[in-house]
Amino acid sequence: MSHETLSEVVRATAARFDIPGVAVGVWADGREAFACQGVTSIDNPLPVDPGTLFVLGSISKSCTATALMRLVASGQVELDAPVRRYVPELVLADEQVAAEITVLNLLNHTAGLDWRIIADTGDGDDALAGYVERLAGLKLIAPPNSRASYSQAGYNLLGRVIEKVTGQTYEQAVATLLLEPVGMEQSRYTPADAMLRRFAVGHNAGEDGALAVVRQWKDTRANNPGGGLVSSVADQLRWARFHLDGSRTASGEQLLPAELLRQMQQPTVELRASTLGDAIGLCWFLRDVDGVRTVGHGGSANGQFAELLMVPERDFAVVVLSNAGPDGIPFNQEIVRWALESYLGVADRDPVSLPYDEEQARQIVGDYENDAMSLVIASDGTALTLEVMIKPEIRAASDTELPADYPPFDLGLLPGDTDEYIVTSGALKGQRGYCTRDTAGTVTGVDLAGRLFKRAPAASD
Template sequence: MSQNTLQQFVDTTATEFGVPGVAVGVWVGGREIYACHGVTSVENPLPVDKNTLFVLGSVTKTYTATALMRLVAEGRVDLDAPVRRYVPELVLPDERAAAEITVLQLLNHTAGLDWRMSVETGEGDDALAAYVANMAESELIAPPGAGASYSQVGYNLAGRIIEKVTGLTYERAVASLLFEPLGLSHSSFATSDVMTRRFAVGHNLGEDGTLAVARQWKDTRANNPGGGGASSVADQLRWARFHLGDGRAEDGAQVLPAEVLQRMKEQTVELRGSTLGDAFGICWFLRDVDGVRTVGHGGSANGQFAELLIVPERDFAVVALSNAGPDGGLAFNQSVVRWALEHFVGVVDRDPEPLPFDEARAREVVGSYENDMMRLIIATNGTGLTIECMIKPEIRAATDTELPPDLPPADLGLLAGDTDEYIVTSGALKGQRGFFTRDDNAVVGVDLAGRSSKRVPAASE
C-alpha cells in the first residue's frame, strides 16, 4: 500500500466530511507513511504538515498513565497503594472512598469518580492542587472498584500524584519523564510554546451552518493531565512506536522496562457494550477487531479530534488528527482508522446491526439521563429511538468559557439479546455503542462512550 493511495483516501475523505485540516500517520512494514490535507484555520490558513500541532484531548491520558508507570518502575509509586499515600489532602464527599481509592483505579477508570468537574482554578502552577481541593464537592457515581466509568476527574487527580512525587509541575514532569527522552520535540502543554509553531485551531458549525473558528483553543490547565496536550502526527507516530517497542527510545536509552509497557496493554477490567473497547488495560482501551487485539485511545477538544491505534501483533499503528466538529472530524478519524486497518493489515471493523424497532423495549429506556456535565435525552416518535447529547444548561450559564456545541438528536437502535445494549446509527456519534443499566428491573442509567449517566425522574414521578 503506497503513500499515494493513503493520500488519495485522506484527501477524498477530508473533503467529504468538510474538515479544514487533517494529518494522518501510519507505521507499517517498518516504515512511516504520512498524508496531510488542508489548512490549520479557515481564517488564517497555513498548510497542515506532519509537524503541525493539534490538541490531543484525551489521548493525553496515555502520557499521564505512562509517566506514572515510569514512577512505578522506579519504585516511587505503588499502583495498589491508596491515592492518599501520595495526596494526603484528598477529600471526597464519601470519606471511605477517599481512603480506599488506589492509583490503579484512577488509571483504569474504576475509582467511582464522575466524568468531569466544572471548576476553574486558573493557569498558575497551583491549578491542579486547587482542582483536587474542589473534589470535596465532586460527585461519586459508584464505590471504588465496583466497575469502570470513564473519568477525566480521575486522570487529573493522577496528574496531581505526579506533581507530589516528583516535586515538579505536571507539565514539567511529563516533559522530563517522556517528551525529552523520547525526542517528542513537537509536543507541549503550554499555549505560549505552541503559538511559536504551526498549529491547528478547532472549528465548529456556526449558526449559518458554516464552519467557524473555535475561540477556546484548549481546556483549562487543571485539565491538562486528562486532555490538555498538543502534539503533531509525527510525534504521535513516534509515541505509538514507543508503545509497540521494548521501552527504549530511538537513541537506545531505556525509558521504561519492556514488561511495564506490556503490562499497560493487559486487561485490568472488562468493559460492556462499548465502541471504545472490550476492556481497559492501564489507560489503554483494548478491543478485539476481526480476531485481532487492538490497543488505542481517542480524544476530543473544542472542534478538534485525535485518534491513536496500535496493533501489537502486526507492529502496526495509525494516527489521525482533525480540526472540525461536532461530527466531521470524528467521522473522518474513524473512517481513516477503519480504512487503514483493512487496507494495511487486513482487519475489517464492522458495526453490529440493530434490531427492528420494539415499542415496548423503547418505552423502558425513554427518558433523561445526567452526569456532572452532560444531559442525554432518549426519545421515541413511535417508529424509532433517538439520543440527544447536550452540555447541561446550568454548566453553560456558569462559565464564560467557550464550550463545544450540543449534538442534534441521532438515531439509536437496540441490539439483540438481554444485555440492554444499543448502537447509534446516525449523526456525529454514529457507530458509538453503549448500554442501559437496571435496578430491580427498571432502567436507572445509561453508558455512552464509557461515561455513566443516571436517569433523572420525570416531573410526574
Template sequence: MSEQSLQEFVTAAAERFGIPGAAAGVHVDGRAVYACHGVTSVENPLPVDEHTWFALGSVSKTFTATAVMRLVEHGRIDLDAPVRRYVPELVLADEDHAAAVTVRQLLNHTAGLGVRLVVETGDGDDALAGFVGHLDQIELIGAPGSRASYSQAGYNLLGRVLEKVTGLTFERAVAELALAPLGLHETAYFTDQVMTRRFACGHNADQDGTPVVARQWKDSRGNNPGGGIAATVADQLRWGRFHLGESELVKQMQTPTVDLRGSTLGDAFGVCWFLRDVDGTATVGHGGSGNGQFAELLIVPGRDFVVSVMSNGGPGGVAFNREVVQFALEHYLGVLDRDPEPVPYDHAQVAPIVGVYETEILTLTIRAEEGAQAPLLEVVIKPEIRAASEKEVPADYPPFPFGLLPGAGDEYIVTGGAMKGQRGFLTRDASGAVIGVDLAGRLFGRA
C-alpha cells in the same frame, strides 16, 4: 498499499465530513506514511502537514499514565496504595470513598468518580492543587473498584500524584519522565510552546454548517493531565512506536485490568489504554476531543502498526477519524472493523428506556415514537454549565438515531449523525428498571 491511496481517502473523507484540516500518519513495514489535507484555520489558512500541532484532548491521558508507570518502575509509586498516601489532602463527598481509592483505580477508571468537574483554577503552578481542592464536589457513582466509568477528574487527580511524588509541576514531570527520553520535541502542554509553530485551530459548524474558528484552543491547566497535551502526527507515531515495545511497562499497560461492556472504545481497560479485538486482531488505542479538535491513536502490537489521525472540524471530526482508522486497518493489515447491525425498531422494546439521564455537566435524553424509523438519543451540555462557563463551550450536536443490538436488548449502537458507530449499554436495578445509560465509557444516571 500506496501512499497516494491513503491521501486520496483522507482528502475525500475530509471533504465529505466538512473538515477544514486533517493529518493522518501510519507506521507500517518499518516506515511512516503521511496524508494531510486542508488548512490550519479558515481565517488564516496555512497548509496542514505532519508537523502541524493539534490539541489531542483525552489522548493526553496516555502520557499521564505512562509517567505514573515510570514512577511505579522506579519504586516511587505503589499501584495498590491509597491515593491519600501521595495526596493526603484529598477530600471527597464520602470519607470512606476518599480513604479507599487507589492509584490503580484512577488509572483504569474504576475509582467511582464522576466524569468531570467544571471548575476554573487558573494557569499558575497551583492549578492542579486547586482542582483537587474542589473534588469534594464531584459525583461518586459507585464504590471504588465496583465498575469502570471514564473519568477526566480521576486523571487530573493522577496529575497531582505526579506533582507530589516528584516535587515538580505536572508538565515538567511528564517532560522528564516521558517526552524528553523519547525525543518528543513536537509534544507539549502550554500554548506559548505551540504558538511559534504551525498549529491547527478547532472549528465548529454554525447554523448553516459553515466551519467557524473555535476561540478557546484547549482546556484549562487544571485539566492538563486528562486532556491538555498538543502534538503533531509525526510525534504521535513516535509515541505509538514506543508503545509497540516489549518493555515490562508497555506490557503492563496493555494487560486487561477490567472488562468493558458494549463499548465502541474497547473490550477492556488496560492501564489507561482501551483494549479491543478487531476482526481477531488485538488493538490498543485512545481517542480525544476538544473544542472543534479531534484525535485518534491506535496501535496493533502484533503487527508493528500504528495509525494516528487528527482533525480540526466538528461535528464530523469523530466520524472522520474513525473512518480513516478503519481504512488504514483494512488496507494495510487486511483487518476489517465493521459495526454490528441493530435489530429492527420495536417501540415496545424501547419505550421503557425513554427518559432523561445525566452526568454533572451533560444531559442525555432518549425519545421514541411509534411509527418512527428509529428512536433518538440526544446529548447536550446542561444550560447552567453553559451559562456559568468562563470559556467557550462547543455547540451541542443534533440528536442521533440509534438501535438496540441483538441479545437481551441492553446494548445499543448509534446509527447516524456525528457519533455514528458509537456503542453503549443500559444499567438496570434488581427489578429490571433502567437506571443508567453508558455512552463513550461514561455512566449517565436516570434523572
C-alpha cells in the same frame, strides 16, 4: 500500500466530511507514511504538515499513565497504594471512598468518580492543587472497583500524584520523564510554547452548518493531565512506536521494564458494549477487531479530534488528527478503519440493530444525566432517538465558548437480551452503549462512551 493511495484517501475523505485540516500518520512494514491535507484555520490558513500541532484531548492520558508507570518502575509509586499516600489532602464526598481509592483505580477508571468538574483554577503552578481541592464537590457514581466509568477528574488527580511525588509541576515532570527522552520535541502543554510553532485551531459548525473558528483553543491548565497535550502527527507516531518497541527511545534506551509496558496493554477491567474497547488496560483501551488485539485511545477538544490505534502483534500504528466538529469524529474513525483493512486486512464492522420494538422503547425512553451533560432518549412511535446536550447551567457558568449540542441521533437496540444499543446516524454513528436496571427491572442508567448517565429525577421528585 503506496503513499499516493494514502494521500488520495485522506484528501477525498476530508473533502467529503468538510474538514479544514487533517494529519494522518501510519507505521507499517517498518516505515512511516504521512498524509496531511488542508489548513490550520479557515480564518488564517496555513498548510497542515506532519509537524503541525493539534490539541489531542484525552490521548494526553496515555502520557500521564506512562509517566506514572516510570515512577512505579523507580519504586516511587505503588499501583495498589491508596491515592492519599501521595495526596493526603484529598477530600471526596464520601470519606471511605477517599481513603480507599488506589492509584490503579484512577489509571483504569474504576474509582467510581463522575466524569469531571467544570472549574478554572488558573494558569499558575498551583492549578492542579486547586483542582484537587474542588473534588469534594464531585459526584461519586459507584463504589471503587465495582465498575469502570471514564473519569477526566481521575486523571487530573493522577497529575497531582505525579507533582507530589516528583516535586515538579505536572508539565515539567512529564517533559523530564517522557517527552525529552522519547524525542517528542514538538509536544507542548502551554499556548505560549505552542504559538512558536505551526498549530491548528478548532472549528465547530453553527446552526446553519457553516464552520467557524472556536475561540477557546484548549482547556484549563488543571485539565492538562486528562486532556491538555498539544502535539503533532509526527510526534504521536513516534509515541506509538515507543509503545510498540518495548518503550525504547530512538537512541535505544529502554525507559520502562518490559513487564510494566506489557501490563499497560493487558486487560484490568472489562467494558460492556463500548466503542472505546472490550477492556481497559492501564489507560489504554483494548479491543479485539477481526481476530487481532488493538490498543489505543481517542481524544476530543473544542473542535479538534484525535485517534491513536496500535496493533502490537503486527507492529502497526495509525494516528489521525482533525480540526472540525462534529464531523471530525466520523472522519477519524473512517480513516482508522480504512487503514486497518488496507494495510492489515482487518475489517471493523458495526453490528446491525433490531427493528423497532414498542415495549423495549417504552422501557428505555427517558431523561438521563451526569455531572456536566444531559442525555435524552425519545420515541416517535416508530423509531428511537438519542440527544446529548451540555447542561444549561454548565453553559451559563462557563467563561469560554462551548461547542453547540448535536442534533438527535437515530438509535437502535442490539440483538439478544442485553439492553445494548448502537447509534446509527450522525457524528456519533457506531457508538455503542447499554442500559443499567435495578432489581425491579427498571432502567436506571445509560452508558455512552464509557460514561454513566443516571436517570434524572422526575420534575415532581
